[in-house]
Amino acid sequence: MKTGDLFRFSLGAIVAHPMRSALTALGVVIGVAAVVMMTAIGLGAQQQVTSAISGLGSNLLVVTPGAGRGFAAQAAGSGMGLSDRDAAAIRQQVEGVVAVSPAVRGGQQVVAQGANWNTRVEGVTQDYLAARDLSIASGRMFDDREAQQGRKIAVLGQTVADELFPGLDPIGQRVRIGTAPFEVIGVLASKGQSGFGQDQDDIVLTPLQAARSRLFGRRVKGDNVQQIYVKAADEDALYAMEDDVKALLRERHRIAPGADDDFQVQNMASILEAGQQATQTFTVLLAAVAAVSLLVGGVGIMNIMLVSVTERTREIGLRMALGARRSDVLMQFALESVALSLGGGLIGLLIGVSGALLLARVGQWPAAVPAWAAPVSLGFSVLVGVVFGAYPAWRAARLDPIEALRRE
């Protein structure tokens, strides 16, 4: 018989019982929709974590003083801390370094023309922009000489600029940070919200030396710094660089072999990896739970197909008497369950995708429907139809035509 006729028979049987067919396919509809939505939610979380962490700067090491695994040890300021000289040594001696910026930081009140804004101030060097993947929107960044001289100049984040100088060009304007007057020389390009929900534009950059002497003098002694940002050219170089930085600092701080570091190096790439791994596990878990419902949908198809074979025993016997081969009967019923499952999968895919998009829009959850959702979910639907349709179809094909014809 011709393939086209096979399809006609299978689809005809589905269309003949629209309600039953719809309910049979419903299990797969729900299963596929659940898998698609759960995967989209999981991948959304994954993307969020990725952008949150890489928003801190890519291929970046953050070196902080203190041996501690916890905040207590850091606060105690164990060891000798980090200094400008450590930063300079890293820049000169570690291979593959693209940018190094020591930094001090803290919250400060910023005042201009009566406007008042509490923000985060970082005292840094020119390399800070490169290290954190920032850029200047207008004006300019201070250079390293200015950073070390401690000129009282500042670069504002977009949010600070908007709050203090609404509708005005802040370049050349004066602001008071804490108790010290600063001149605005530049505005950073907007970076928007970080993945962690923090406004990355709510920041003021000042030369390192100026911040140390004018703003954080009480907390930061001598040429100490609170952080050193070290940027590598790419991720491969990052891991080698991490080892080199550790070795160099241990040597400079005269740490005996076997003793603990008096500093910490955070590798953004490994944090990113850990975060991605965690959300990936989360995604797989969600999808696995959803896949169970797809399985249940398959069992539903098998159940109805078995009922259908029993109900249509006489029809099967007649078809055999008229010349249907066993393989024709097998294919007719197998195709019927595949069509049911695939139809359910298609509808489930539509529901899953629209559900994910709705969630992204209304629920503020960054659901991401992967491109492979369509082929994979439809492929799985076909698989479910084949697996759960095989036994009923085999039962139909094994019927004895004489017995089948006699059945009332």
Next chain:
Amino acid sequence: MIEVSGLQKTYLMGEERVAALADVTLSIARGEHVAVIGPSGSGKSTLMNILGGLDRPSAGTYRFEREAVGEFDDDQLADFRNRRIGFVFQSFQLLPRLSALQNVELPLVYAGVDPRERRERAAELLGRVGLGSRMDHRPTQLSGGQQQRVAIARALANGPDLLLADEPTGALDQATGQEVLTLFDELNRQGLTLLVVTHDAGVAARARRRIAFRDGRVVSDDGAGA
């Protein structure tokens, strides 16, 4: 055309072996009109099932046009039923979802005939049995006699060599039964070999040869045979 010799069919009923056919030998020539008669359980239906390729004999040989049908595998039997045999059942066995035309098309579908040619042949056959104006009706919209005529048209679809009818008038009233038998006579006159299984003496009387069965054996055969 049909050569059957030493044909046996035994079933296992629980522990007991029951012989539905015990050593049947007969032959039927092309163009014959044969009635197989006997009480129920005499083996006449079993014979029809074996002749029609729905069942295989337990022992003995069955040759159809010199082909050993008794040794065919499942697919060969399916093709044999499809191309060489036409079945007419007591309960019509039409598919209720399909129109008269589509019912007649079924054997043509399994023969792999093109849709257009299929429709033409099915329409022509329905015209031949006097249902040219009822082609799009569902079986439930037709009377019993009309349904049986659709079934006959279906049995003729692939131009079979042998028409097997099992109590073809059993579900019909006297008048429509006669119509169906008249149609059979006509088909037989046109050269179709006909074998009717019945226990209705009136139906048997229309045939030119009667083979009587009892307990799985031929007890009388008034025809010449070939």
